[in-house]
Amino acid sequence: MRKKYFCEEDVFGYVWENADADGIWDGNDATLAAEFGVSADAAYAVLSALCDGHHLQRLESAKYIIVRWRERDDAGEEDQPEAHR
Numbered sequence: 001m002r003k004k005y006f007c008e009e010d011v012f013g014y015v016w017e018n019a020d021a022d023g024i025w026d027g028n029d030a031t032l033a034a035e036f037g038v039s040a041d042a043a044y045a046v047l048s049a050l051c052d053g054h055h056l057q058r059l060e061s062a063k064y065i066i067v068r069w070r071e072r073d074d075a076g077e078e079d080q081p082e083a084h085r
Contacts, residue, residue, distance in 0.1 A: 006036045011046045012055055016066060023069030028062040 011032060019025040032043035047064070050056040056064045 006038050006042070006046070008046055008049055008053075008055075011036070011043075012050055015050075015056065015064065019066055019069070023066040024059070025056075025064045025066070026062060027064070031062075 014032070014035065015025045015027070018027065029040045029043035029047055032038070032047065033040045036043070047056065047058075051058055051064075054067055057067055058064055
């Protein structure tokens, strides 16, 4: 039984949450297969789709980088409303 939903959006969210401060995620299809309770082939297919969609870029066999990474500190500032003028 799957622990979580398994789609590109959920996998990208998982990678985002587990990436280091530079947007690099140390993981691969086996990591995703174990986390989501799916086959390694299904996990590889989703990682490939995220790479094809230019969301991730594969650096090594077990390392990916988020393509449009914003520093986590900067992302919070953009989400806050502006002060009244």
